[in-house]
Amino acid sequence: MSINWFPGHMKKTGELIKDNLKLVDLIIEIVDARIPKSSRNPMLDSISNHKHHIIILNKSDLADPIVSEKWVANYTRGSTKCMLYNATKDSELKFYKEISDIAEEIKQKYKLKGFHDRQLRAMIVGIPNVGKSTFINKISKRKGTVTGDKPGVTKGKQWIRIKSGMDLLDTPGILWPKIETDEQGYRLAATGAIKDEILNKTQISLFILDYLVKNYHHLLFEKYAVEISDDIQQILTDIALKNGCILKGNKIDYDRVERMIINDFRKGSFGRISLERP
Ligand SMILES: Nc1nc2c(ncn2[C@@H]2O[C@H](COP(=O)(O)OP(=O)(O)OP(=O)(O)O)[C@@H](O)[C@H]2O)c(=O)[nH]1
Ligand SMILES: [Mg+2]
Known part of the structure; x- marks a missing residue:
């Protein structure tokens, strides 16, 4: 890390x-x-x-x-x-x-x-x-x-x-988690075990989207009704557009959409999701 x-x-x-x-x-x-x-x-x-x-x-x-x-x-x-x-x-x-x-x-x-x-x-x-x-x-x-x-x-x-x-x-x-890989850091950040102040919201929200696409794409689709593909950045943009995360001059409000995705994950509003398997 x-x-x-x-x-x-x-x-x-x-x-x-x-x-x-x-x-x-x-x-x-x-x-x-x-x-x-x-x-x-x-x-x-x-x-x-x-x-x-x-x-x-x-x-x-x-x-x-x-x-x-x-x-x-x-x-x-x-x-x-x-x-x-x-x-x-x-x-x-x-x-x-x-x-x-x-x-x-x-x-x-x-x-x-x-x-x-x-x-x-x-x-x-x-x-x-x-x-x-x-x-x-x-x-x-x-x-x-x-x-x-x-x-x-x-x-x-x-x-x-x-x-x-x-x-x-x-x-x-x-106890403090022993963070050995970036992925483990993202998992801990996504679930709220790491203080928000030291997170990179962009990386965390892209991690969540990528994980959902690979493991729970139906839940991602049910939540935001966006097209599911391998292009995670595009999915992020689509979610922003569908949810009115837009700034003046029609720019994407990345800060807001990233925060929304992280909060939705933490609240469990995608459904029941495990971020790792034995
Ligand atoms: N959905 C859900 N939320 C829970 C559960 N247990 C705790 N929470 C929530 O998780 C958050 C953290 O709970 P705390 O009991 O403060 O956690 P803690 O381990 O004492 O946290 P620190 O003292 O900050 O280390 C709170 O918002 C709780 O309501 C659970 O089983 N399910
Ligand atoms: Mg406590």
Whole structure:
């Protein structure tokens, strides 16, 4: 990647997670279901060792359900579980049901060591904007955590009892994606994990259009009713014309049409789309 998206942050990820990881029995990793691999940090698997680990494919309402099932199968192994979730709509019981066997196993282990009423301790980790705060609010039934659609909203630290027998480290651990290719950067930008200020809107919107042409051309057509071809720049122009993104002197308002495409993608208004497959 030509741009250094997250200067110094990879080191911070390692330190923060290592320190907090010692305190917990269970790692709850929130990823974006549309880009499960790109929205993980590969460091976590090596640091987390044999800790119980659940990968939540959040925003699954926005992802292609067929592809999502493949990701679940792909990530489920050993002490790692994987589930689909929609933190804005699904019930907290769905999550508790999924981890009940892990919780029981951990409790039994403590009992054998003579700790009869030890609380199970969990922590949430994830890259910016994947829904960590929304998820905490949901499973703790608390509305206090600040949520927002801009990355990097959460700061601070404390434990909260989310359920009898289970405590959650209030502050989610912020992971930083490890961006190895331009494509991965575009995927993260398209889903909103990278601050808009450092994006190149032109590249992101062309990436989205190109991906849709290749993988979901029917959804692109249904949304904007433009002719689908390999000429992505032409498609961009057609979308602008059809949507009144025109400046004085009949010039195309690229800024506006690019913003519209990115927002439409983020809102899920093309339909359910996955940007990567296992
Ligand atoms: N469609 C959909 N939107 C979601 C889901 N979960 C969270 N969101 C939205 O995604 C945006 C980001 O959610 P947050 O909970 O603030 O994400 P976060 O990971 O805490 O973000 P930072 O604190 O900035 O790192 C908000 O607008 C949420 O409403 C989901 O499952 N589906
Ligand atoms: Mg947050």
